[in-house]
Amino acid sequence: MTWKRSLCLAVLLGAGLPLFAEGAGPVNDTGTTAWMLTSTTLVLLMVPGLAMFYGGLVRTKNVLGTMMHSFSAMAVVGVLWTVVGYALSFGPSALGGLIGWSRGLVLLRSIDHTILPAGVPEYAFAMFQGKFAIITPALIAGAVAERISFRGWVAFITLWVLFVYCPLCHWVWASDGYFFNLGAKGAIDFAGGTVVHISSGVAGLALALFLGARHGYPKTAMAPNNLTFTLIGAGLLWVGWFGFNAGSSIASNLETARALTVTQVAAASGALTWVLIETIREDKPTSLGMASGILAGLVVITPAAGVVQVGGAIVLGAIASCACFSMILLKNRLGYDDSLDAFGIHGTGGIVGALGLTFFIRDSWWAEAAAKVPGWGVLAQLKVQAFAVGATILFSVVMTLLIAFLVEKAIGFRVTEAVEKTGLDHDLHGERAYGLNNLN
Amino acid sequence: MKLITAIIPEEKLDEVREALIEAEIERITVLRVSGHGRQQEIVVQRGKKVVPNLIPKVQITIACNDAFEDITVDTIIRTARHGAGEVGDGKIFVQELKECIRIRTGERGGQAI
Numbered sequence: 001m002t003w004k005r006s007l008c009l010a011v012l013l014g015a016g017l018p019l020f021a022e023g024a025g026p027v028n029d030t031g032t033t034a035w036m037l038t039s040t041t042l043v044l045l046m047v048p049g050l051a052m053f054y055g056g057l058v059r060t061k062n063v064l065g066t067m068m069h070s071f072s073a074m075a076v077v078g079v080l081w082t083v084v085g086y087a088l089s090f091g092p093s094a095l096g097g098l099i100g101w102s103r104g105l106v107l108l109r110s111i112d113h114t115i116l117p118a119g120v121p122e123y124a125f126a127m128f129q130g131k132f133a134i135i136t137p138a139l140i141a142g143a144v145a146e147r148i149s150f151r152g153w154v155a156f157i158t159l160w161v162l163f164v165y166c167p168l169c170h171w172v173w174a175s176d177g178y179f180f181n182l183g184a185k186g187a188i189d190f191a192g193g194t195v196v197h198i199s200s201g202v203a204g205l206a207l208a209l210f211l212g213a214r215h216g217y218p219k220t221a222m223a224p225n226n227l228t229f230t231l232i233g234a235g236l237l238w239v240g241w242f243g244f245n246a247g248s249s250i251a252s253n254l255e256t257a258r259a260l261t262v263t264q265v266a267a268a269s270g271a272l273t274w275v276l277i278e279t280i281r282e283d284k285p286t287s288l289g290m291a292s293g294i295l296a297g298l299v300v301i302t303p304a305a306g307v308v309q310v311g312g313a314i315v316l317g318a319i320a321s322c323a324c325f326s327m328i329l330l331k332n333r334l335g336y337d338d339s340l341d342a343f344g345i346h347g348t349g350g351i352v353g354a355l356g357l358t359f360f361i362r363d364s365w366w367a368e369a370a371a372k373v374p375g376w377g378v379l380a381q382l383k384v385q386a387f388a389v390g391a392t393i394l395f396s397v398v399m400t401l402l403i404a405f406l407v408e409k410a411i412g413f414r415v416t417e418a419v420e421k422t423g424l425d426h427d428l429h430g431e432r433a434y435g436l437n438n439l440n
Numbered sequence: 441m442k443l444i445t446a447i448i449p450e451e452k453l454d455e456v457r458e459a460l461i462e463a464e465i466e467r468i469t470v471l472r473v474s475g476h477g478r479q480q481e482i483v484v485q486r487g488k489k490v491v492p493n494l495i496p497k498v499q500i501t502i503a504c505n506d507a508f509e510d511i512t513v514d515t516i517i518r519t520a521r522h523g524a525g526e527v528g529d530g531k532i533f534v535q536e537l538k539e540c541i542r543i544r545t546g547e548r549g550g551q552a553i
Contacts, residue, residue, distance in 0.1 A: 061451070216458070422451035430484060432496070 029119025035252040036124040042243025043131035047074050047138060049236025053291070054142050055433075056229030057340045059222055061423025062146045063433035069141035072154055073134050077161050081130040082108050088166035089129065093176045100170040118250045128247055129169070136165055136196045142342035143204025146222075147214050147420055150428050152413035159403045164203065164396055168195045172388070179388045184369035184376040187388035188361075190259065191248035193303025193354040194392040201347020202393050203400040205338060210404045211414050213337030215421065222339075225433075227287050234291035238267055241298045245305040259305040262313035263298065269317030270297020277325050292345060296320040299349030304357035312360025319356060320349045354389050358382045441537035441550060442509045444502045447473070448520040448530040453498045459519040460502075463511050467553070469501040479528030497530065503537055505550045 051070035058066045077085070084106060091102030104110030111122035118125075137157040141148075148156075171177040172187065172195050179187040179194070189195060214222070224230060246260040274293025275285040300320035301313055308316065327348040328341055338344055358381050369376040407413045419427040426432065448456055453470065460468060474494040483490045504512055513532055521529050542552040 061454075220458075421454050426451045 026115045026117045026119060028115050028121060029252075032119045032250075032252040033121060033124055035256065036120050036128055036247060036250065039243035039247025040124065040128045040131055042240045043128065043135065043247065044074075044240075046135055046237050046240030046244065047071070047131075049233045049240055050135065050138055051233070052229045053233030053237060053295075054145060054340055056226040056231075056233060057142075057224045057288075058145050059423070060225040060433065061425055063225060063425060064429055064431055065150070065424025066141070066145050068150065068429065069145075069148075069153055070138040072150070073138035073141075073157055076154055076157055077134040077137065078130070080158060080161055081133045082126075085133055085161060085166055086126050086129065088162065089133075089169040090126075090174055093170070093174070097171075097176065097178055099167045100174050100176075116250075120250060125250065128250075129173075132192055132196060132244075133161055133165055133169070136192075136200050137161055139196070139200040139342055139346055140204045140207060142340035142346075143208040143338045144211055145339040146424065147211060147339075147414055149412055149415050149419075150424075151411055152407050155407050155411060156403060156413065159407070160203065160400065163403065164199060164399045165195070168199050168392060168395065171391075179391075182387065183380060183384035184373040185365070187384050188307055188357060188381070189303045189354065189388065190306035191245045191302045193299075193350045193357075194388050197299050197302060197346040197350030198354065198389060198392050199396040201343045201345075201350055203396050204342035205336075205347060206397045206400045207404055208338045208343070209336055210401060210408075213335075214339065215417055217337045218332070218335060224288065227291075230291050231287055234294045238294055238298065241267070241302075245302060249306065255306065258309075262305050262308055262310060263301050265310050266301035266304075266313040266317035266320075267294050267297040269314045270294060270300065270321045273297075273318040273321035274325060277321065292324065292341070293321045295345050296324040296349045299346055300353035300356070303350070303354045304360070307362060307365050308357055308360040309362050312357070316353060316356055316360065320352050323352045324348045351389055351393075355382065355385050358385055441540055441553065442504055442506060443535045443537040444500075444504065444509070444512055444516075445533045445535070446500045446502075446516045446520070446530065447475070447497050447532075448500065448516065449522070449528060450496055450498045452520045452522075453500075456500065456516055456519045459515045460512070463515050465502060465504065465508065465512055465515070467502070471499045471501070473497055473499045477528075477531070481528070495528070503540055503553055505553055509534065 047070050051067040054070065055063050055067040086108060087102050087105035088099050091100035091105050093099075094101035102110070108123070108126055111126060114122035116122050116125055137160050140157075140160070141153070172179045172189050172192075174180060179189070187194070216222075241263055242260055245263040246256045249255040249259055271290055271293035274289045274296065278289045279285045297317035297320055300316045301308075304312070304316060324341075324345050328344045331338055331341070331344055358378055361381070366376070369381070373380075404413060415424070415428070446456075450472070457468070457470075460466070474496045476493065476495055479495060480491055481495045483492060500516070502512055513534065516532055539548060540550075540552045541548050545552075
């Protein structure tokens with residue numbers, strides 16, 4: 001180590017003057033950068049994970065079409081985010097704070113040399129955030145699986161990212177955003193409870209109601225074609241979620257480890273609770289229940305990972321599974337077709353997490369909040385959380401319906417009944433998922 | 441008694457099954473099979489046209505009493521056909537069925553179906 005250090009010193013001294021002249025800005029921290037790059041990779045891994053999760057849950061004739069919904073988000077938003085998405089989300093506030101904008105950020109041109117104060121190249125931050133923009137619209141597909149056209153979907157997610165995700169992202173995470181500056185220390189949304197899960201969950205619900213149920217639902221049994229896929233997908237999501245939550249600290253320190261710990265605990269607690277509910281109610285624990293519980297726990301801890309401790313995470317995970325399970329029972333009674341429970345799990349879990357976290361915040365956070373606004377307490381923070389949740393729901397539902405209406409009128413969103421009966425794989429993609437086995 | 445074996449396009453399975461259920465023919469066995477008749481299915485893979493030797497189809501097997509033969513056959517023809525009929529819509533074979541036995545009770549003949 002010493003020779004390396006002296007080498008650095010020699011380099012610094014040798015080329016010292018220009019370096020120091022430029023060196024007024026933040027310096028790159030290799031440890032933090034390495035973790036942020038790892039996190040970025042982990043969050044991207046969640047997208048094929050989601051593709052497998054959803055792909056296993058649909059019928060045999062729609063496997064590839066469904067997996068394409070997730071993968072097309074990688075392709076579409078992967079480009080869109082670097083072209084204008086990042087500028088719209090993390091540029092300085094424009095239009096009265098409704099959205100961000102900076103011409104320099106178009107194609108990420110102005111960040112070519114930027115190191116953020118966190119010690120991370122802005123490229124790493126932009127790519128990390130870009131993965132969130134990819135997975136959020138991909139989550140919506142679960143609510144309208146097995147009945148949407150590919151081109152309608154591509155058009156929808158393009159518009160949805162521009163007009164729903166980017167504004168919300170700006171409100172919550174940009175330093176001059178609305179929610180970032182609510183109350184004493186802002187609305188708490190550590191890794192995307194409102195931006196990612198509530199916004200996509202309620203968008204899914206709105207879309208499912210707008211497009212209507214699948215042909216034959218709920219009379220025809222629509223059993224998952226391959227739960228092995230779903231379990232592998234749930235596993236990949238769990239692993240990827242460490243990048244999603246722990247990476248959201250934009251650091252590699254105590255806060256990161258805290259977020260990682262509560263993420264692990266909440267997912268486990270959620271899985272345990274769901275399986276327990278099934279064992280008591282139906283007598284048999286199912287693998288689908290295990291996968292659903294994992295997801296409920298992960299979703300609920302997403303907004304809370306920065307502020308709750310282990311005890312809170314266990315309770316939140318358990319509450320999330322109870323709430324999501326009840327919501328799915330309610331869905332079956334009401335009869336709307338949220339096909340793979342995008343709202344049932346992401347919407348419900350996100351809302352429970354964003355509100356419920358208020359009761360489990362660690363003392364040091366309260367102390368800091370009280371230092372800024374004397375007497376800041378649970379009720380005051382709950383109001384801030386409820387406002388953020390309510391505004392997100394309202395904004396996402398209204399905009400989603402507007403976009404869905406436009407897409408349906410312009411190029412058609414829902415497939416014809418003939419295509420729905422034949423299946424997306426055959427009619428839209430000309431392929432089949434499996435060789436000879438696995439009859440639908 | 442008759443044994444009806446139908447080879448149909450796999451994407452028509454749901455439609456045929458729904459129609460059969462509607463006609464109150466609910467006891468069926470379904471298999472995924474592959475073979476070839478006159479149809480040539482061209483599949484495009486990475487821009488290249490590929491003609492598979494064996495084309496996947498679905499086989500439905502139905503045992504029924506004589507009175508149900510016509511309605512079963514007609515229902516399958518009506519629902520498995522693409523539009524006005526295309527090569528590849530499949531075939532139906534009808535055979536005399538010598539015996540039918542319900543394993544649970546040991547019943548034989550028409551009442552076991």
